Every structure is written in C-alpha cells, then in structure tokens.
Amino acid sequence: MMSSIIRQDLSTKDWTIFSVKRAARPRDYKEIKDSKLIKKYEPDCPFCLGNEEKTPEEILLINGGKDWSVRVVGNKYPAVEAREAFGDRYYNRRHIEGPYLSIDGVGKHEVIIESPWHDDNLVKMDVKHVEKVISAYRKRFIDISSEPENQLVIIFKNHGRRAGTSLDHPHSQLVATPFVPGYIRNKMFESQRYYDDFGRCVYCDIIDYEMKSKERLVHVNDKYLAVAPYASVVPYNVVIYPKEHQACFAEISKGDLLDLAGVLQIVLKKLYSLLDDPDYNFVIDSSPINQSGNRHYHWHIEILPRLSTRAGFEIGSGMNMNSILPETCAENLRNQKVQVL
Ligand SMILES: [Zn+2]
Ligand SMILES: [Zn+2]
Numbered sequence: 001m002m003s004s005i006i007r008q009d010l011s012t013k014d015w016t017i018f019s020v021k022r023a024a025r026p027r028d029y030k031e032i033k034d035s036k037l038i039k040k041y042e043p044d045c046p047f048c049l050g051n052e053e054k055t056p057e058e059i060l061l062i063n064g065g066k067d068w069s070v071r072v073v074g075n076k077y078p079a080v081e082a083r084e085a086f087g088d089r090y091y092n093r094r095h096i097e098g099p100y101l102s103i104d105g106v107g108k109h110e111v112i113i114e115s116p117w118h119d120d121n122l123v124k125m126d127v128k129h130v131e132k133v134i135s136a137y138r139k140r141f142i143d144i145s146s147e148p149e150n151q152l153v154i155i156f157k158n159h160g161r162r163a164g165t166s167l168d169h170p171h172s173q174l175v176a177t178p179f180v181p182g183y184i185r186n187k188m189f190e191s192q193r194y195y196d197d198f199g200r201c202v203y204c205d206i207i208d209y210e211m212k213s214k215e216r217l218v219h220v221n222d223k224y225l226a227v228a229p230y231a232s233v234v235p236y237n238v239v240i241y242p243k244e245h246q247a248c249f250a251e252i253s254k255g256d257l258l259d260l261a262g263v264l265q266i267v268l269k270k271l272y273s274l275l276d277d278p279d280y281n282f283v284i285d286s287s288p289i290n291q292s293g294n295r296h297y298h299w300h301i302e303i304l305p306r307l308s309t310r311a312g313f314e315i316g317s318g319m320n321m322n323s324i325l326p327e328t329c330a331e332n333l334r335n336q337k338v339q340v341l
Pocket of ligand 2: 201202203204205244245246295296297298
C-alpha cells in the first residue's frame with residue numbers, strides 16, 4: 001500500500017496529508033453518554049488491559065509490567081510513517097509534478113493509552129494518574145525531538161464523536177511532521193514581530209494582564225493558569241499557560257507535571273459538569289523542535305469544546321463567530337464546583 005504523502009496547495013502553501021491506510025480504521029465509537037453503561041473491559045478493544053497483542057509495537061510503558069498505568073504504541077493507521085516505511089528512498093524527499101510540490105509523509109504517529117480501563121476518563125482519574133499521562137507526553141516529546149526528520153510535535157486529544165474520536169477507550173495522540181505548517185509558522189512570526197516591537201514575549205504580556213484583571217481567569221495554581229482567551233474562537237475555549245516563560249513543551253520540568261495535571265483536570269471537570277460531558281479537543285501548541293529556548297513563543301494547551309460547527313462564513317473568511325463572551329464563560333467556569341466523579 002502507498003506510504004503517506006503530503007501535498008502542498010500551491011495557492012496558499014497549506015499542506016494536506018494523504019494516508020490511504022487511515023481509510024481502513026475501525027469506527028467502534030459508541031457514544032455512550034451514561035458512564036455507568038460503559039464496561040471496564042471490552043474484549044474487542046485493542047487498548048484494554050489484557051489485549052496488548054492487538055496493538056502495533058509498544059513504545060513506552062509507565063509503571064511497566066503487567067499492571068501498566070499508561071501505554072504508548074504506534075498508531076495502527078498512521079497519518080505519517082517512520083522513515084523505514086519509505087524503503088531505501090532518501091527520506092524527506094521532495095517530489096515535483098508540474099507546478100506542484102509534495103513531500104514523503106515521514107514522521108511519527110503514536111497513541112497514548114491513558115488508562116488500562118475502558119471506562120476510565122481524565123475527569124475521573126486520580127490526579128496522580130493524569131500526571132503519568134502528561135509524563136508520557138513529555139517523555140515522547142523529548143525523545144522524538146532528537147530525531148532529525150521531525151520538525152514539529154503535536155500532542156492532542158479528541159474526546160467524543162464531534163471531536164473526531166474513532167475509539168472510545170481513553171487515549172490521546174502524537175503526530176510529528178517533517179516541516180512546520182503555516183498555522184504554526186504564522187503564530188511564530190507574529191510572536192517574533194511582537195518581540196521585535198516591545199522586547200517581550202506576547203504570551204507573557206497576556207499572562208501578566210489576565211492575572212491582574214482576573215476577569216477571564218478560570219483557574220490558577222502555583223505554576224499554571226487557565227484563561228478564557230480575550231478573542232476566544234469557540235464558546236468555552238480555555239487556554240492553559242505555564243506562568244514562567246517556556247518556548248517549548250520539552251522545557252517543562254518533571255517537578256511541574258503534577259501542577260499541570262491539576263489545572264488540566266480541574267478545567268476538564270468544570271467543563272464536564274457545566275456542559276454535561278461535552279465533546280472537546282485539546283492540543284499542546286509548542287515551538288517547533290529546532291526553535292526551543294526562544295524568547296518570543298510560549299507553549300500552551302488549547303482546549304476547544306465542540307459545541308458549535310465551523311460553517312460557511314468561518315470557512316470563507318478564516319474568521320470565527322462566537323455566541324458567548326469569554327468573560328461570561330470564565331465566570332460560569334469559576335462558579336462551577338469541582339465534583340468527585
Ligand atoms: Zn478498551
Ligand atoms: Zn513567554
């Protein structure tokens with residue numbers, strides 16, 4: 001079967017990954033909203049404890065052995081593939097067809113299985129377990145950063161059908177790409193320009209202002225803050241920032257993982273209770289690998305509940321339309337009690 005190929009739109013410089021293997025993905029997502037109806041073990045689920053032989057190669061185990069806590073494996077239906085998949089061809093090769101450009105789809109596509117239990121959920125786990133999930137993110141991010149073909153690492157979670165989940169066992173994913181796409185390149189460019197103008201990181205300035213104003217704060221702990229952004233792109237959009245300036249997710253220290261797990265879980269619990277377990281995506285947005293340590297970019301986690309659909313105007317204009325002000329969302333989230341689930 002053809003390996004992954006990445007084509008460039010000549011008019012916009014945007015890229016599309018073509019991976020025909022992904023068409024064979026099973027879709028066993030059942031959308032069971034009543035958590036009491038989800039079983040702890042599903043015999044056919046490749047991610048359940050005891051079914052380890054159903055997944056591709058194991059890459060990382062947290063709390064190794066039979067009673068693993070978090071398990072990282074290759075994606076069985078990868079969007080991009082390790083360089084070995086391209087045979088003896090020179091990896092990262094460019095291909096020209098008439099005016100068009102494409103690149104071999106070299107990279108990494110991994111699954112972080114967040115729990116051995118099918119009915120588990122980031123909002124239900126002990127916060128120490130969420131810390132283990134984030135420590136798996138960190139370990140893989142750092143290891144993948146040392147491989148020369150990878151330029152950008154994106155770690156993300158799709159929760160629920162509207163967020164693109166295909167398997168309901170709790171998991172997140174990691175994709176490493178062989179170039180920096182335009183969306184990230186533009187954010188890097190704008191933060192660099194702000195740094196040129198003012199000599200400060202734009203995100204550090206946002207953090208300082210939000211900490212003082214408090215109007216859009218959702219939650220704060222020692223090391224992190226969660227904010228409903230001033231120009232939120234969707235209702236209940238929340239962003240988590242490290243208070244200290246860090247350009248790249250790989251710069252996070254082991255000692256900060258529990259605080260990050262704490263703020264992430266509290267935000268997810270508040271969204272769960274307030275919006276009745278909404279579908280959502282979260283994404284770790286970080287500097288590209290070869291720009292870690294820079295002074296102008298500041299990694300963060302974007303949380304995007306899927307309450308609305310991106311429609312014609314948004315597609316046509318690249319703008320967002322949002323029906324709720326972030327000040328209202330932040331107030332509702334602050335007032336939402338964190339429940340034991
Ligand atoms: Zn399962
Ligand atoms: Zn900063």
